[in-house]
Amino acid sequence: MISPETAELRILDAAETLFYGRGIQAVGMDEIRSASGVSLKRLYQLFPSKGELIQAYLRRRDVRWRQKLAAYADSQATPEESVLAVFDWLHEWFGEPDFRGCAFSNSFGELGATSSAVAETARAHKEAFFRYLAELTAAAGKPASLGDHLALLAEGAITTAAITGSAEPAHQAKAAARVLLAAA
Amino acid sequence: MISPETAELRILDAAETLFYGRGIQAVGMDEIRSASGVSLKRLYQLFPSKGELIQAYLRRRDVRWRQKLAAYADSQATPEESVLAVFDWLHEWFGEPDFRGCAFSNSFGELGATSSAVAETARAHKEAFFRYLAELTAAAGKPASLGDHLALLAEGAITTAAITGSAEPAHQAKAAARVLLAAA
DNA sequence: CTTGCGCGAGAACCATCGTTCTCCTAATGT
DNA sequence: ACATTAGGAGAACGATGGTTCTCGCGCAAG
Numbered sequence: 001m002i003s004p005e006t007a008e009l010r011i012l013d014a015a016e017t018l019f020y021g022r023g024i025q026a027v028g029m030d031e032i033r034s035a036s037g038v039s040l041k042r043l044y045q046l047f048p049s050k051g052e053l054i055q056a057y058l059r060r061r062d063v064r065w066r067q068k069l070a071a072y073a074d075s076q077a078t079p080e081e082s083v084l085a086v087f088d089w090l091h092e093w094f095g096e097p098d099f100r101g102c103a104f105s106n107s108f109g110e111l112g113a114t115s116s117a118v119a120e121t122a123r124a125h126k127e128a129f130f131r132y133l134a135e136l137t138a139a140a141g142k143p144a145s146l147g148d149h150l151a152l153l154a155e156g157a158i159t160t161a162a163i164t165g166s167a168e169p170a171h172q173a174k175a176a177a178r179v180l181l182a183a184a
Numbered sequence: 185m186i187s188p189e190t191a192e193l194r195i196l197d198a199a200e201t202l203f204y205g206r207g208i209q210a211v212g213m214d215e216i217r218s219a220s221g222v223s224l225k226r227l228y229q230l231f232p233s234k235g236e237l238i239q240a241y242l243r244r245r246d247v248r249w250r251q252k253l254a255a256y257a258d259s260q261a262t263p264e265e266s267v268l269a270v271f272d273w274l275h276e277w278f279g280e281p282d283f284r285g286c287a288f289s290n291s292f293g294e295l296g297a298t299s300s301a302v303a304e305t306a307r308a309h310k311e312a313f314f315r316y317l318a319e320l321t322a323a324a325g326k327p328a329s330l331g332d333h334l335a336l337l338a339e340g341a342i343t344t345a346a347i348t349g350s351a352e353p354a355h356q357a358k359a360a361a362r363v364l365l366a367a368a
Numbered sequence: 369c370t371t372g373c374g375c376g377a378g379a380a381c382c383a384t385c386g387t388t389c390t391c392c393t394a395a396t397g398t
Numbered sequence: 399a400c401a402t403t404a405g406g407a408g409a410a411c412g413a414t415g416g417t418t419c420t421c422g423c424g425c426a427a428g
Contacts, residue, residue: 021297022298023294023296023297023298025209025294026295026297026298028414028415029415029416029417030414030415030416038376039375039376039377039378040376040377040378040418041374041375041376041377041418042375042376044416044417044418049416049417050415050417100297101292101293102343105289105293105343105347106293107293108285108290108293108346108347109207109289109290109292109293109294109346110207110209110290110293110294111210112284112346113205113210113284114206114207114210119347122347123347123349126344126347126348145356145359148353148356149356149357149359149360151344152336152337152340152341152344152353152357152360153333153336153337153360154340155339155340155344156335156336156337156338156339156341156343157336157340159339159340160310160335162292162296163288163289163296163303163306163307163310164307164310165307169332169336172329172332172333172336173333173336175333176333176364179333179364179367180360180363180364183363183367184363212384213386214384214385214386223405223406223407223408224388224407224408225404225407226405226406228386228387228388233387234385234386234387
């Protein structure tokens with residue numbers, strides 16, 4: 001028997017791969033059991049319902065996604081480079097083979113109307129992303145509005161890359177960001 | 185008994201309201217029957233499966249959405265105003281009480297991974313939108329890249345407005361568009 | 369040793385959903 | 399008037415999915 005902590009990790013890994021890759025409603029609890037190797041009983045002990053597993057999936061992904069972005073952007077030499085590095089990071093992300101857009105936009109479109117918990121988690125994620133870009137632009141001595149504008153560009157690049165299957169929107173967004181940054 | 189044409193319209197109206205408002209998988213064929221007042225038998229005569237109804241819903245919405253946008257933007261006095269009017273139109277759309285984001289982004293997030301037909305329809309919609317913005321910027325004598333940049337802004341504004349429930353992203357996107365337009 | 373508890377495997381249960389079928393009614397053509 | 403046919407209402411069917419239950423086993427405490 002595996003430890004509860006390991007079981008929880010395996011479940012969350014399986015849930016993330018499946019929910020993100022195929023859509024939440026397209027994945028049954030039984031499939032998460034097979035993919036994780038954790039029995040249904042344990043699964044329901046750790047996550048009493050599918051809804052709670054969805055929330056755990058989204059919360060963990062929110063933290064990890066923003067941490068990876070910040071680790072990349074914060075390691076740049078200057079504040080301006082940090083701002084532009086956001087779009088380089090997006091380009092790397094878009095190129096990953098299992099990239100399928102923003103997990104929060106996707107889950108909002110799928111469940112936002114029927115689950116206020118999902119809607120709220122998606123809202124919190126976007127708000128945190130906007131806040132982070134506001135910090136970056138503030139560090140570069142630019143007005144707060146620039147952060148919003150760049151966030152909109154990034155958001156548009158994410159959904160466009162997902163639907164068209166191309167990483168190019170990251171470069172286009174970066175070019176636009178350069179113009180806005182220089183003008184601000 | 186109602187005519188087949190009327191039945192088809194009623195079904196498509198009911199499907200659009202329900203699919204868009206609550207998500208496609210959250211709506212059963214029985215609910216479309218109740219909302220449209222058309223019997224299940226007729227429904228399946230006109231749309232042999234739910235998948236075909238989904239496609240009909242998306243195709244009709246694509247045409248109408250782009251027509252409404254073009255009608256608004258094309259009635260402006262100058263090419264520059266047409267370009268910026270796109271964002272005014274978005275602001276009006278975001279303010280509608282049943283606004284819930286882009287039907288194509290939502291359906292892509294929900295079904296894009298399992299239905300290549302949905303994925304392709306979403307892709308075609310985005311491509312047509314990008315092409316339209318390219319026409320507008322070309323008419324204003326601006327480079328093609330500006331069209332892409334503005335489309336990314338609009339795209340980001342749509343998903344941000346949907347998730348945050350605010351129409352404000354349209355104004356932010358317009359402000360950014362003004363800068364890009366002036367610099368291009 | 370044995371008694372009982374926790375676990376895994378998977379069946380079972382119940383609701384939902386896409387789709388089809390049954391049965392009844394009404395209108396149409398001769 | 400009568401046979402035929404189309405249509406509506408809703409039951410029925412088969413599959414799927416979320417959740418719980420049963421059963422058998424191994425292990426730990428007394």
